Each structure stands twice: as C-alpha cells, then as structure tokens.
Amino acid sequence: MGRVLQPAIFPAGFGPSTYGASFADVYDRWYDGITDSAATARFMAARCSTPTVVELGVGTGRLVADLSAAGLTVIGVDASLVMLSASDVNHVRLGADIASLPLRPGARVGGAICAFNTLFNLPTAELQRRVFIEAAAVVEGPIVIEAMTGSGLDEAESQSVGVSRMTADSLVLAATVVNHEAQTVTGQHVDISEAGIRLRPWHLRWSTPAQLDQMAADAGLQLTERYADWDGSAFDSTSDAHISVYR
Ligand SMILES: C[S@@+](CC[C@H](N)C(=O)[O-])C[C@H]1O[C@@H](n2cnc3c(N)ncnc32)[C@H](O)[C@@H]1O
Incomplete structure (x- = not known):
C-alpha cells in the first residue's frame, strides 16, 4: 500500500522553546541514561582542541556532569529557559537559539556537541544548515553531531x-x-x-547523513569521522544512528 500523505502539522505554533516547555518537568526522570553520557564525554574530551566545549541544545544538562568530569568546561546553549533552569549541574548557560549563537570568534571554544537528535528539533533544512554555519564561525575544534539516520x-x-x-x-x-x-x-x-x-x-525534521554532510560542506566543514555509537563502533548502511565529526 502506498504511503499516506500527512497534513503539515505543528511547526506554525511550535517554536524553539516549545519542546522545553513540554518536557522540562519530566526530562531527567524520563530520559536519564537514554544515551551513554560517559562514553560521550570520553569521545569529546579526546577531540576538543581546548577544554571549553559548547553544547548546542544542552537542555537540563543531562551530559554536563560527565563532560565536566572528563575535564571539559561546558557552555550550554538552549532556547528553553525552563530546560536551562531545570539543570542542577553547574555550567555556563546561555538562553539562545542554536541557529543564532551568542558566541563570538575568540571565545576559544575547543569543540561543539549537538547530541540526541537535538539538531532535528530545528524544523527546516535551512535552519539546520545555519547551525553548522554559526558553529563553524566560533568553534576551533570538532563539531560533533549525534543523530538518527532516518533509515x-x-x-x-x-x-x-x-x-x-x-x-x-x-x-x-x-x-x-x-x-x-x-x-x-x-x-x-x-x-x-x-x-x-x-x-x-x-x-523532529530529520536529515540523512548525506544531507548533513552537505550542510556541513556549505559551512566550509568536512566530515572527518563517523561511527555508529560513542564507543566508535563501525557505521554502515544498516546503522540507525550516527556520531559524525566535522572539522
Ligand atoms: C532532546 S533535548 C536534548 C537535551 C540534551 N542535549 C540531552 O542530550 O539530553 C533537545 C533540547 O534542544 C533544545 N532546543 C530545541 N530547539 C532549539 C533551538 N532552536 N535552539 C536552542 N535549543 C533548542 C530544547 O529546548 C531541548 O532542551
């Protein structure tokens, strides 16, 4: 049977802070341990070019304690002030849209991480491309994306x-x-x-790995590593998710 075409639902009234307003009160209870935060932190600490990492869409700071324990100083950016204020971990918090970063070159940011499909919270390919462009302008080290492949x-x-x-x-x-x-x-x-x-x-508006690579290329970035998980398992066409490193 052919696929049913769906009406366009949400986005009109669904802004950058809607997700946070919907989930902040349950996020830590529901999503603690949803991905391997210790492996995420090891992965980032091994690659950041300075100890300062920006987390794009940091939310309640689920990853922050492990990133800090790995020696990184986290600047957390999130559009939802409710999510940011739900964090009980100490880190710099900036309330902003990740498609328009409140950071300037010279901030000595050694890497960026956008984890757990957060990039796909931006509802269009153009806004997702903006995230790469904005991050490339301020990050000296790798820009790391964790996302589903869509397959x-x-x-x-x-x-x-x-x-x-x-x-x-x-x-x-x-x-x-x-x-x-x-x-x-x-x-x-x-x-x-x-x-x-x-x-x-x-x-969520998902982009395939190839589409993300093109967005990154548009921002002057190149894919340097891609894995199926934070432990570095091999990525292939059957992988449901990927960790991609752009420089
Ligand atoms: C799925 S949560 C992930 C939070 C955290 N990174 C984690 O791994 O647990 C997505 C986060 O992205 C934030 N977010 C969504 N769209 C955003 C945007 N355009 N700019 C900044 N933050 C955004 C939400 O408020 C939410 O905190």
Whole structure:
C-alpha cells in the first residue's frame, strides 16, 4: 500500500522553546541514561582542541556532569529557559537559539556537541544548515553531531499510537505521525494521571547523513569521522544512528 500523505502539522505554533516547555518537568526522570553520557564525554574530551566545549541544545544538562568530569568546561546553549533552569549541574548557560549563537570568534571554544537528535528539533533544512554555519564561525575544534539516520523510519507506519510508559497510577501514550516526504516525525506524549491530562508535543525534521554532510560542506566543514555509537563502533548502511565529526 502506498504511503499516506500527512497534513503539515505543528511547526506554525511550535517554536524553539516549545519542546522545553513540554518536557522540562519530566526530562531527567524520563530520559536519564537514554544515551551513554560517559562514553560521550570520553569521545569529546579526546577531540576538543581546548577544554571549553559548547553544547548546542544542552537542555537540563543531562551530559554536563560527565563532560565536566572528563575535564571539559561546558557552555550550554538552549532556547528553553525552563530546560536551562531545570539543570542542577553547574555550567555556563546561555538562553539562545542554536541557529543564532551568542558566541563570538575568540571565545576559544575547543569543540561543539549537538547530541540526541537535538539538531532535528530545528524544523527546516535551512535552519539546520545555519547551525553548522554559526558553529563553524566560533568553534576551533570538532563539531560533533549525534543523530538518527532516518533509515529506522523507512518502514514505519505513517501514524501510530503506543504506550510510552505506564505505572500503577499513570499512563503516557505516544501518538506519532511520520511524514516520509517532509522527513518529519511529529508527536504528542499524552500524559494521563489522577492530576489530569497533559499534552507534551514534539517535532523532529530529520536529515540523512548525506544531507548533513552537505550542510556541513556549505559551512566550509568536512566530515572527518563517523561511527555508529560513542564507543566508535563501525557505521554502515544498516546503522540507525550516527556520531559524525566535522572539522
Ligand atoms: C532532546 S533535548 C536534548 C537535551 C540534551 N542535549 C540531552 O542530550 O539530553 C533537545 C533540547 O534542544 C533544545 N532546543 C530545541 N530547539 C532549539 C533551538 N532552536 N535552539 C536552542 N535549543 C533548542 C530544547 O529546548 C531541548 O532542551
């Protein structure tokens, strides 16, 4: 059966700070340990050209403690002040859109990391390209992106609803709409408890690794390393995710 064309949903009212407003109060509880933060920190510490790293979309600082323990000083940029203020880890926090970085050349930033699909929170290819251009202007060392390849969605149903999490007194349903043509995944986590129902919307526009490489090239950057995970496992055409290093 052919794919169902989906109507364009969200972005109009879905701005850079919407994700944070939706998830800040549950982010650490739901997503602690979602990726290997210790391996992430080792990877970055081995590559940054100075000890200062900028995390693009730092959120609540899930990665910050391990980055700091690895000897890095973290400048965390995030569009959501609610996410930034939910962090209990000590680091520099800048409330800004990562497509318009509040950093200037000369800041001696030794690397940048944009982890856990955060680049895909920017809803267009053009805005994602801007992130590369802005980072390239201020970062002396590698710009490292962790993202899904999109291939895991090839066979995905256009629409699905499933149980995201469930306890004896709460249920979180995830309703997801995939638009393969637009390369978007739009979702609502519907959080149901005795307190009521809370909608937590999210939206991703994925780019393939080749599309990211082109955006990076447009910013004067070149892919120097690509792995399937933070431990350096080999990346191939079956990989669902990638860690890509641009210089
Ligand atoms: C999935 S969370 C990832 C947080 C953290 N990097 C981690 O790995 O746990 C995405 C973060 O990106 C932020 N974000 C989304 N769009 C943004 C934008 N245009 N500029 C800056 N931050 C943005 C959100 O507020 C959120 O904190």
